[in-house]
Amino acid sequence: MSWFKKLLIVLVLGFLLSLGAILVTYLLLKDELPDVATLKDVRLQTPMQVFTADGELISQFGEQRRIPLKLDEMPPLLIQAFLATEDTRFYEHPGIDVIGIMRAASVVATSGELSQGASTITQQLARNFFLSREKKLIRKVKEIFLAFHIEQLLTKDEILELYLNKIELGQRAFGVGAAAQVYFGKTVHELTVDEMAIIAGLPKAPSILNPVRSASNARARRNVVLGRMLDTGAIDKATYDSAIAAPVTSRLHGAQITASAPYIAEMVRQQMVERFGEDMAYSDGFRVYTTVNSQQQAAARRALQQNVYDYDDRHGYRGPVALAWQARLVSSDSEKPEFSESGRLDEQQLQQYLDQQQGIEDLVPAVVTSVAQQSAEVMLKGGQVVVLEWDGLKWARSFINDERQGSAPKTAAAILAPGMHILVRQQDDNWRLSQIPTVSSALVALDPQTGALRALVGGFSFAQSQFNRVTQAKRQVGSNIKPFIYSAALEQGYTLASIMNDAPIHQWDSNAGVAWRPRNSPAVYDGPIRIREALAKSKNVVSIRLLRGVGIDASIAQLQKFGFAANDLPRNETLALGSASSTPLEVATGYAVFANGGFLVQPYVVDKVxxxxNQLIYQHQPAVACDDCHTDSTALATTISDSAVIEDAPDKPVLSAPRVISAQNAFLIADALKSSVWGGGDWQQGTGWNGTAWQAQSLRRRDISGKTGTTNDSKDTWFSGFTPQLVVTSWVGFDDANRSLGRATWNANLGREQSAGTEAGARTALPAWISFMREVLPAYPQQNSTTPIGISSVRIDLASGLLSRRNDYTSTFEFFKLGTEPTQYASGSIQQIQFGDEKQDKTEELDELF
Structure with missing residues (x-):
């Protein structure tokens, strides 16, 4: 037994020496080891998500894509796929797999290379959180020590849950939830067995084994995983055979965006970075709820894009994007025109060509393959072949310039030829030739009671231009400024019944050596006209005369009350015609004062964070339009510490927005702007007239107020309108502020479908407003106007604005601020009428004015 005792002593000494070596190594490395207790309160880097008020996802921001899941939220088969591949003895070992380590050690001893990892899931977790991926022995030793610590601190399920949420799986996807979304556009519960196997095979080398990078590598690795799942009994032979036979199909998927509002998303991103800093904003898993209504946002996007398409169609077709091959028209006499073609692509080549082309928004790349008399056959990206019927082609007369278009085409061959790379879109289930619009537009809707943004579209396409025209484009506002000038006039004693002289102005400018001759548009002059009618008809010269009567200083002071900046307001009489520059959001905010009864609310988009x-850490508290609110400036929404939690407290004091004009002033202007829609007079008696926004009558709502706006040479067109519940501003123009919107000539192919003439607010901006309101107004019951205290209504004579005893078509009821009603009745005639600082002789019979 001597040799046995010696062997036993050697083994004991070896064991003790090994323990001593381990202890010494641990003592040497102890100070370098991180504190694994941090895993108890780990904060996974999770992207920020932005939602609409009704819970639809707008966007996601963050370098790492992660969808954290609880272990019981993951499919058991997906968990088994990882265990079978990465650590079959996970629930038995103490954090390290001795058999695996011995195997790796034997490889090192025989080859001198550390090629075998032998890492358990716990070791991988230690490496992912605390260490690097470098293949060095010291890193492996640290990994082992950390694994022991982790096993003492956390349960097996906690370790596995952290691992499956933390593991890097390629394409910036971290964790199984993100991988399912990124590679397959699915939730983990929607994955098939072969897709689970693909994801479970990624930890070994996520950059080269992912199915987007290499389908063949992913297939080979998937098959290995499926084999191990079969060996461990996770799946049966039939399931294995079916999964092995499945093709590997994958592409990159973004977050499951359910509401298209990219301009809103960018606004939120900027605000969150400003409030919390980049590191927190992009990685702390914030969920930001905006004020945006998803249905209204979708309606705004549709309305703006369709309106831009309509403008673009009116001005003609600018030709194909490119030529896939050349084709020349030889004969157009037959039912199918003949072309001479060179270099025609076969079907496979054509599909390859189209695969490389990009569409934008709903515009799809296509190539014309054949042309008939009044139709064309095209192949879409993806291989689908469709026919463009004449209704989708006949609009496409040639674009010459912004003022001129070519003659209406009579055949499809006058527009298209085989080989043309074009863009098409679906409209009413039919395909239509189209093009990327060159004109720009913006549309914004807000709640006038709180300032909450309900919808915002800053351009035709965020992919085309990230410039947000709602908040960044300061453009001349044109006649959209007139209600504010008229508001100033009411403050100076004018009334809606005051008579002004609608006649040409000729003013000599001694500095320029020319006469300033501002004109109405159209150049129609009505002579003596009531202020209500002048505003509804957008009379330029009346607006100038009112500015003179009020004074430039007083007018600018009044405009500032509505939120317009003084340095954006020119100190000359062009102010009355809208030479001031403002953004669509600033204009909408100004109109909200009329809609809410005189309060200046501040627009906002971030409601909750x-x-x-899932703790509420930010809650915006808007200052609302009300007289009897409690005001507490210290209660205004501010940045809140990330450790703070806001309790939902509906009994918090409501903050009152500042009152900037009287309720009477706001009511009178809002009521006058209804005449812009509904006009006045008696059509049966031949005295009827329309306001500039008469097209809005199609909405059949009597609670709509609105104003058109057009600048010189039609460079900017506007429409701003509102109900008591919603304010909406629509703008159309070119990003090049020097470019005119021009005019569209008659297209004989379109008839009643078209809108010909010079582009202006009513023709160019109003249709988008109407389209949007037609969709959203049913959610807002019509509200009859509530007359505020301090307003009276008396019957006046339409011609003179004085009191009237008649109740026929020559008179109507008008609203006045108490104390400003006329005191005389219309009677007799006069020969001379005083109009501010001008006099005009009148020979016709008129009722007495003063």
């Missing part, structure tokens, strides 16, 4: 633990 929740952290990763």
């Amino acid at each position: 929740f952290n990763a633990e």
Whole structure:
């Protein structure tokens, strides 16, 4: 037994020496080891998500894509796929797999290379959180020590849950939830067995084994995983055979965006970075809820894009994007025109060509393959072949310039030829030739009671231009400024019944050596006209005369009350015609004062912010339009510490927005702007007239107020309109502020479908407003106007604005601020009428004015 005792002593000494070596190594490395207790309160880097008020996802921001899941939220088969591949003895070992380590050690001893990892899931977790991926022995030793610590600190399920949420899986996807979304556009519960196997095979080398990078590598690795799942009994032979036979199909998927509002998303991103800093904003898993209504946002996008398409169609077709091959028309006499073609692509080549082309928004790349007399056959990206019927082609006369278009085409061959790379879109289930619009537009809707943004579209396409024209484009506002000038006039004693002289102005400018001759548009002059009618008809010269009567200083002071900046307001009489520059959001905010009864609300888009633990850490508290609110400036929404939690407290004091004009002033202007829609007079008696926004009558709502706006040479067109519940501003123009919107000539192919003439607010901006309101107004019951205290209504004579005893078509009821009603009745005639600082002789019979 001597040799046995010696062997036993050697083994014991070896064991003790090994323990001593381990202890010494641990003592040497102890100070370098991180504190694994941090895993108890780990904060996974999770992207920020932005939602609409009704819970639709707008966007996601963050370098790492992650969708944290609880272990019981993951499919058991997906978990088994990882265990079978990465650590079959996970629930038995203490954090390290001795058999695996011995195997790796034997490889090192025989080859001198550390090629075998032998890492358990716990070791991988240690490496992912605390260490690097470098293949060095010291890193492996640290990994082992950390694994022991982790196993003492956390349960097996906690370790596995952290691992499956933390593991890097390629394409910036971290965790199984993100991988399912990124590679397959699915939730983890929607994955098939072969897709689970693909994801479970990624930890070994996520950059080269992912199915987007290499389908063949992913297939080979998937098959290995499926084999191990079969060996461990996770799947049966039939399931294995079916999964092995499945093709590997994958592409990159973004977050499951359910509401298209990219301009809103960018606004939120900027605000969140400003409030919390980039590191927190992009990685702390914030969920930001905006004020945007998803249905209204979708309606705004449709309305703006369709309106831009309509403008673009009116001005003609600018030709194909490119030529896939050349084709020349030889004969157009037959039912199918003949072309001479060179270099025609076969079907496979054509599909390859189209695969490389990009569409934008709903515009799809296509190539014309054949042309008939009044139709064309095209192949779409993806291989689908469709026919463009004449209704989708006949609009496409040639574009010459902004003022001129070519003659209406009579055949499809006058527009298209085989080989043309074009863009098409679907409209009413039919395909239509189209093009990327060159004109720009913006549309914004807000709640006038709070300032909450309900919808915002800053351009035709965020992919085309990230410039947000709602908040960034300061453009001349044109006649959209007139209600504010008229508001100033009411403050100076004018009334809606005051008579002004609608006659040409000729003013000599001694400095320029020319006469300033501002004109109405159209150049029609009505002579003596009531202020209500002048505003509804957008009379330029009346607006100038009112500015003179009020004074430039007083007018600018009044405009500033509506939120317009003084340095954007020119100190000359062009102010009355809208030479001031403002953004669509600033204009909408100004109109909200009329809609809410005189309060200046501040527009906002971020309503609530929740952290990763679903705690409410930010709640915006708007100042609302009301006289009897409690005001507490210290209660205004501010940045809140990330450790703070806001309790939902509906009994918090409501903040009152500042009152900037009287309720009477706001009511009178809002009521006058209804005449812009509905006009006045008696059509049966031949005295009827329309306001500039008469097309809005199609909405059949009597609670709509609105104003058109057009600048010189039609460079900017506007429409701003509102109900008591919603304010909407629409703008159309070119990003090049020097470019005119021009005019569209008659297209004989379109008839009643078209809108010909010079582009202006009513023709160019109003249709988008109407389209949007037609969709959203049913959610807002019509509200009859509530007459505020301090307003009276008396019957006046339409011609003179004085009191009337008649109740026929020559008179109507008008609203006045108490104390400003006329005191005389219309009677007799006069020969001379005083109009501010001008006099005009009148020979016709008129009722007495003063």
